[in-house]
Amino acid sequence: MFEARLVSSATLKKVLEAVKELLNEASFDCSDVGIQLQAMDNSHVSLVSLTLRSDGFDKYRCDRNLTMGMNLASLTKILKCANNDDTVTIKAQDDADSVTFVFESKKQEKISDYEMKLMNLDQEHLGIPETDFSCVIRMPSAEFARICRDLSQFGESVIISCTKDGVRFSAAGDIGSANIKLAQTTNFDKEEESVTIEMQEPVTLTFACQYLNSFTKATPLSPQVQLSMSANVPLVVEYQIPDLGHIRYYLAPKIEEDEN
Amino acid sequence: MFEARLVSSATLKKVLEAVKELLNEASFDCSDVGIQLQAMDNSHVSLVSLTLRSDGFDKYRCDRNLTMGMNLASLTKILKCANNDDTVTIKAQDDADSVTFVFESKKQEKISDYEMKLMNLDQEHLGIPETDFSCVIRMPSAEFARICRDLSQFGESVIISCTKDGVRFSAAGDIGSANIKLAQTTNFDKEEESVTIEMQEPVTLTFACQYLNSFTKATPLSPQVQLSMSANVPLVVEYQIPDLGHIRYYLAPKIEEDEN
Amino acid sequence: MFEARLVSSATLKKVLEAVKELLNEASFDCSDVGIQLQAMDNSHVSLVSLTLRSDGFDKYRCDRNLTMGMNLASLTKILKCANNDDTVTIKAQDDADSVTFVFESKKQEKISDYEMKLMNLDQEHLGIPETDFSCVIRMPSAEFARICRDLSQFGESVIISCTKDGVRFSAAGDIGSANIKLAQTTNFDKEEESVTIEMQEPVTLTFACQYLNSFTKATPLSPQVQLSMSANVPLVVEYQIPDLGHIRYYLAPKIEEDEN
Numbered sequence: 155m156f157e158a159r160l161v162s163s164a165t166l167k168k169v170l171e172a173v174k175e176l177l178n179e180a181s182f183d184c185s186d187v188g189i190q191l192q193a194m195d196n197s198h199v200s201l202v203s204l205t206l207r208s209d210g211f212d213k214y215r216c217d218r219n220l221t222m223g224m225n226l227a228s229l230t231k232i233l234k235c236a237n238n239d240d241t242v243t244i245k246a247q248d249d250a251d252s253v254t255f256v257f258e259s260k261k262q263e264k265i266s267d268y269e270m271k272l273m274n275l276d277q278e279h280l281g282i283p284e285t286d287f288s289c290v291i292r293m294p295s296a297e298f299a300r301i302c303r304d305l306s307q308f309g310e311s312v313i314i315s316c317t318k319d320g321v322r323f324s325a326a327g328d329i330g331s332a333n334i335k336l337a338q339t340t341n342f343d344k345e346e347e348s349v350t351i352e353m354q355e356p357v358t359l360t361f362a363c364q365y366l367n368s369f370t371k372a373t374p375l376s377p378q379v380q381l382s383m384s385a386n387v388p389l390v391v392e393y394q395i396p397d398l399g400h401i402r403y404y405l406a407p408k409i410e411e412d413e414n
Numbered sequence: 415m416f417e418a419r420l421v422s423s424a425t426l427k428k429v430l431e432a433v434k435e436l437l438n439e440a441s442f443d444c445s446d447v448g449i450q451l452q453a454m455d456n457s458h459v460s461l462v463s464l465t466l467r468s469d470g471f472d473k474y475r476c477d478r479n480l481t482m483g484m485n486l487a488s489l490t491k492i493l494k495c496a497n498n499d500d501t502v503t504i505k506a507q508d509d510a511d512s513v514t515f516v517f518e519s520k521k522q523e524k525i526s527d528y529e530m531k532l533m534n535l536d537q538e539h540l541g542i543p544e545t546d547f548s549c550v551i552r553m554p555s556a557e558f559a560r561i562c563r564d565l566s567q568f569g570e571s572v573i574i575s576c577t578k579d580g581v582r583f584s585a586a587g588d589i590g591s592a593n594i595k596l597a598q599t600t601n602f603d604k605e606e607e608s609v610t611i612e613m614q615e616p617v618t619l620t621f622a623c624q625y626l627n628s629f630t631k632a633t634p635l636s637p638q639v640q641l642s643m644s645a646n647v648p649l650v651v652e653y654q655i656p657d658l659g660h661i662r663y664y665l666a667p668k669i670e671e672d673e674n
Numbered sequence: 675m676f677e678a679r680l681v682s683s684a685t686l687k688k689v690l691e692a693v694k695e696l697l698n699e700a701s702f703d704c705s706d707v708g709i710q711l712q713a714m715d716n717s718h719v720s721l722v723s724l725t726l727r728s729d730g731f732d733k734y735r736c737d738r739n740l741t742m743g744m745n746l747a748s749l750t751k752i753l754k755c756a757n758n759d760d761t762v763t764i765k766a767q768d769d770a771d772s773v774t775f776v777f778e779s780k781k782q783e784k785i786s787d788y789e790m791k792l793m794n795l796d797q798e799h800l801g802i803p804e805t806d807f808s809c810v811i812r813m814p815s816a817e818f819a820r821i822c823r824d825l826s827q828f829g830e831s832v833i834i835s836c837t838k839d840g841v842r843f844s845a846a847g848d849i850g851s852a853n854i855k856l857a858q859t860t861n862f863d864k865e866e867e868s869v870t871i872e873m874q875e876p877v878t879l880t881f882a883c884q885y886l887n888s889f890t891k892a893t894p895l896s897p898q899v900q901l902s903m904s905a906n907v908p909l910v911v912e913y914q915i916p917d918l919g920h921i922r923y924y925l926a927p928k929i930e931e932d933e934n
Contacts, residue, residue, distance in 0.1 A: 266593065336784055
């Protein structure tokens with residue numbers, strides 16, 4: 155028996171938005187520590203890693219480990235049927251071939267259940283080595299999304315250069331060239347508006363805009379995003395899911411371009 | 415001479431929204447009791463019946479009965495030109511081949527008139543027998559619209575089951591199955607949020623989602639909708655038009671499916 | 675060296691919206707009196723004339739006259755990258771083949787620069803004779819936009835008739851005919867809601883809806899629009915750009931139709 159309950163369906167909807175552009179299908183691994191998802195995107199370029207801790211749910215029970223393979227377009231249709239303030243409960247029998255989502259309105263006058271067939275998906279677990287990063291940047295997630303969207307008008311790649319003073323995002327193409335410089339903030343009204351940089355040594359790396367734009371679908375989950383970079387290792391883009399876990403995206407730098 | 419005046423064009427716009435997905439053209443029968451429209455939808459499956467009482471208009475004069483056949487796409491273009499708080503007057507001569515809509519702004523500084531050619535449409539008047547229904551459900555119209563929209567993602571048909579405790583809407587298809595249960599409300603803040611059921615005997619009937627979704631275009635007219643059901647007779651979906659009349663939709667149940 | 679600075683990018687965005695439907699490319703003439711643009715639209719029917727006075731900029735320096743030919747689709751992409759309350763600075767070297775736009779956020783924590791290649795465009799300067807007009811109408815710009823949009827549903831042309839009592843806009847086509855009458859306002863709450871008419875003699879002229887609709891893209895620039903008309907000379911549609919200049923559109927009347 156598996157059962158996991160969240161008082162508000164809104165978080166679950168945002169988590170789904172954060173992965174469904176990258177993944178058509180996904181295997182959710184459920185155990186007593188929580189729900190995990192790790193998968194390469196559809197084009198096998200970037201990696202998505204999602205962790206929802208069991209203690210973040212309002213109720214959580216997992217008698218035996220189980221893996222639930224889901225079609226994310228179908229899951230989207232089901233979650234659209236929940237109001238944002240509906241309680242959502244995910245239920246499955248051990249060895250089940252289906253999962254049930256139960257949505258309950260605040261006053262209990264409306265109760266809906268949706269049963270969805272599960273899928274058998276190939277699993278490929280990738281070891282992700284712990285790395286000390288040369289630069290770790292924390293910045294407003296909406297600002298990062300805006301920069302990625304703006305620069306993708308000018309070229310297919312974004313160059314991210316980080317020094318201790320600030321971070322520079324650049325792109326160039328047929329129209330011309332674009333540079334956006336963010337300074338580390340010294341004073342700010344709200345912590346979530348701050349730009350902070352932890353730097354061991356400066357780094358300049360180039361990434362494909364397309365994937366960065368997909369990662370920013372996680373923006374509604376968290377007011378801040380963390381970018382971790384070192385030469386020759388994948389960029390990690392991390393969003394905290396408040397009180398519940400986090401989602402991380404990994405993307406290898408482009409190597410053909412030499413910029414500084 | 416026919417002349418009918420409403421202080422606000424907003425109601426007329428909503429009435430048009432409620433019929434234009436089902437009907438390309440419509441014959442409006444005008445007499446001293448008011449304006450009536452009765453027609454099968456374009457695919458001749460469901461029936462629309464609209465009544466606007468003469469005493470609901472701010473001014474109403476109808477010297478001789480007349481029937482005005484209108485193209486509803488053209489009528490939509492004309493009504494789009496009215497501001498919601500414009501006064502609207504509908505005018506036609508006896509035996510006229512055109513109708514004129516006059517829109518006047520609150521301060522009278524803008525007066526517009528639109529003349530539209532009338533059409534000769536075949537008339538088919540269908541007697542609708544009075545029926546005692548096994549179940550009459552009143553519920554929030556927005557909730558009914560939401561349920562029809564949500565369930566149409568899962569299958570082409572919706573099964574509506576009514577007992578004295580509540581009403582259940584179900585659908586099933588390739589993705590899986592969906593059930594939505596509404597309980598009769600015992601206490602509620604606003605009458606328009608209530609779910610009330612008058613039941614002689616339980617009923618379970620199946621209907622095509624497509625038509626139910628078209629009926630819910632009338633949702634802006636009224637905060638509540640009334641569903642009347644008996645075995646083997648058409649469902650009646652009724653919206654009151656406050657102080658002016660009502661619109662009713664009739665849809666026969668599907669017979670191929672045996673559910674309970 | 676050319677440098678022009680505006681505290682808010684919002685005005686520049688609105689100016690671009692006002693011309694980009696009519697012009698694919700544009701030559702901006704910069705001198706010490708300001709920035710000017712004069713061009714026939716893409717189909718060589720109407721004329722656009724834009725004046726931005728140097729004293730309207732927060733900083734303005736133009737050492738030598740220069741003409742900057744720009745692709746307006748590229749310029750739109752660049753201006754989309756500015757927040758509405760960003761300061762914008764336009765910079766170019768004398769004899770430069772590129773222009774740079776610098777956007778600075780209020781707190782200076784984000785500074786972006788965009789460099790765009792300039793184009794060599796054919797220049798055709800048209801002398802626009804000063805005219806005394808038979809009728810000059812001032813009216814709310816949003817009302818003029820609404821009327822042009824509404825009437826273009828009914829026909830390709832709008833007939834504008836001006837007398838001392840008011841102005842009438844008419845159109846006719848397959849659906850039927852439409853007439854909108856605006857009275858000169860005698861008292862009004864806000865000056866920007868007024869309709870005022872200066873008339874030497876009555877005028878009735880016919881214009882193509884398509885161009886009038888394009889002109890109304892300037893509506894966000896100003897709460898009032900001024901229409902100047904005389905028989906057999908182009909209509910002038912003018913929007914003030916507060917504290918900075920104005921934009922004028924010229925459109926010759928259609929001659930094939932004789933209406934009054």
